[in-house]
Amino acid sequence: SRLEGSIKKTVSENLVVIYSKTWCSYASEVKSLFKRLGVQPLVIELDELGAQGPQLQKMLGRLTGQHTVPNVFVGGRHIGGCTDTLKLYRKGELAALLSEASAK
Amino acid sequence: SRLEGSIKKTVSENLVVIYSKTWCSYASEVKSLFKRLGVQPLVIELDELGAQGPQLQKMLGRLTGQHTVPNVFVGGRHIGGCTDTLKLYRKGELAALLSEASAK
Numbered sequence A, B: 001s002r003l004e005g006s007i008k009k010t011v012s013e014n015l016v017v018i019y020s021k022t023w024c025s026y027a028s029e030v031k032s033l034f035k036r037l038g039v040q041p042l043v044i045e046l047d048e049l050g051a052q053g054p055q056l057q058k059m060l061g062r063l064t065g066q067h068t069v070p071n072v073f074v075g076g077r078h079i080g081g082c083t084d085t086l087k088l089y090r091k092g093e094l095a096a097l098l099s100e101a102s103a104k
């Protein structure tokens, strides 16, 4: 579908993509984590897209198995939500993913 | 007002009151914190109250200066949001507040 295609294009063309909601503190945490790492993520605020927001969230759920926000992609790869991202960061794996993806 | 009166009554009559939203992970964190402490908080889900939800949230903002959720009261005292509650917990002050308030 067009929606699925646009998501795949977005996550493949941007080092870090965060599907987010403006009011959500978990989303704020991942946004500031990447900023601290010197990365400017592409942030898509699902609550600012009118009717398209819920549609996007539903399609993301279908594509990734994750129906919640924040929904985080690095180098085109789905890495998960806030907890997953922080876990990778603490293990040192996030930095590795970022450098590997930015080298491509 | 009636709304202000009902909030004051609610927080004075219940050891722990959490104004929450069902989808919010910060709210989930404080709810499970109190459960781990053996306390059964009174949880008011603002997103399940129809039009009254935003009204309550606004009045809480006026009364406490805090416009966000979760909004946490212990022993009738406003203690803050998720971050504030966790801070008090780590300092050991939350347990003290709880025992002091439950002794009354």
Ligand SMILES: N[C@@H](CCC(=O)N[C@@H](CS)C(=O)NCC(=O)O)C(=O)O
Binding pocket: A021, A024, A026, A067, A068, A069, A070, A080, A081, A082, A083, A084, B023, B024, B025, B026
């Ligand atoms: N463990 C997940 C929790 C994700 C979660 O529950 N997100 C909430 C917001 S904090 C959510 O998406 N709720 C449903 C919604 O907003 O549509 C994470 O770390 O990201």
Ligand SMILES: N[C@@H](CCC(=O)N[C@@H](CS)C(=O)NCC(=O)O)C(=O)O
Binding pocket: A023, A024, A025, A026, B021, B024, B026, B067, B068, B069, B070, B080, B081, B082, B083, B084
């Ligand atoms: N630092 C605060 C953050 C509170 C916050 O930003 N809460 C968000 C949800 S996570 C909120 O209330 N957003 C506006 C809304 O939902 O009406 C805390 O620890 O509780």
Ligand code: FES
Binding pocket: A023, A024, A025, A026, A027, B023, B024, B025, B026, B027
């Ligand atoms: S909405 Fe509160 S943490 Fe996401």
